[in-house]
Amino acid sequence: MTEQRTGVSTIGLKILMGVTGLILVGYVCLHMLGNWEVFLPPVYINQYAYLLKSFPLLLWTVRLLLLASFLIHVACAARLAELRRAARPVAYDRRKPNGASWESRTMLLTGVGLGLFVLFHLYHFTWHLPPFSAFEGFTTHLSDSRRAVPDVHRMMVEGLRNPLVAAIYLLGMGCLFFHVRHGVDGIFCSLGLVNRRRFPWQRWLSHALGWILFLGFSAIPVAILAGWVR
Template sequence: MTERTRLSTVGLKILMGVTGLFLVGYISLHMLGNWQIFLPAVYINQYAYLLKSVPLLLWTVRLLLLASFVVHVSCAVRLAQIRRLARPVPYDQHKPNGASWESRSMLLTGIGLGLFVLFHLYHFTWHLPPFSAFDGFTAHLKETSRSVPDVHRMMVEGLRNPWVAAAYLLGMGCLFFHIRHGIDGIFSTLGLVNRRSFPWERWLAHALGWVFFLGFSAIPVAIVLGWVR
């Protein structure tokens, strides 16, 4: 590997790390917002209405998310190409040499996450068949005289089907493994890790993975079990 390739690899990893941190920040806020499903319906409906009442802010966040996602995926694809060019002939015997399953399956879990995001948008944002009925779910808030989308009902009706709930759990499983290795890799790439000291970044990565998995998974599980109506 030439010096130029090394620099290119480091730059790509830094871009992946920065965009990854932005995406993790958004996921954290998204999870906190979704937890309002456990409160009376007015809270999450009002939250959704407030988000959409400022179109400039909403679309700025959406464009930043899209840009971060595209850059993150593009860097991952380019790094895979560089690794493949560095080793055009595969090993006769594949030995992980201590590498974790998460690190060896980042491409797989990344593809799984990408498919889940598309399904999530299809389900709750685009309202395409068979979820077209969601467009008719409306509620009234005291703060406005107009009807607003009934997000609480959309989530309950949308996740009541066990197969749909299972798809969300599978997506959260991909997020769990992707986050566990991704956070560790971000801190390593940015040079914030001292391997001779306590591996705090690994503990943080595992903790965040569990928080996201349990935090998001609790919603479809509670709805399927009838705890949220």
């Protein structure tokens, strides 16, 4: 009876991880599209940021949804790891992967890396804590508003012009790349949407999405460091 309850619990945890993972990946894709406006004249990304903050109810609803999804995702991952350890309390003498990819064996590591990167990203661009306090003074005026609004374009350029900060972002995108490559594949499998005996379309999709997100986000600090975006 205990094993049956544990099995059902494991399936439920994987489904919760899959649903929350889809929510988080969907947001990351939209966030990347919004950030690409940095390649356009500054008014575009500044207008975009201003419009987002013009609807506080929607903005905070999305933030709370993302926070809840993130916490549930982490809690499910921790619980699944605990169940795996409980199922085999004695470790193997030799760890030899049996067809498991490198991404699948390092999901915990890349997940922790992503969590740390998100905290740094918030510290850097949202909270504007030292040594990034100067960002609070970066303001501009839009053509249809006399009120000063945050100059997001300048924040991104000044913030990512620092090679150390840019390197942290690239490292974070590396964690995102490997986490998404295996995670999206696992989401479809957990939800029962694939059949391993057929063409593994979900694996191709997960790898393609991983590359798109990695290259799409990484292009921004690289372009700023190279002086292509000013």
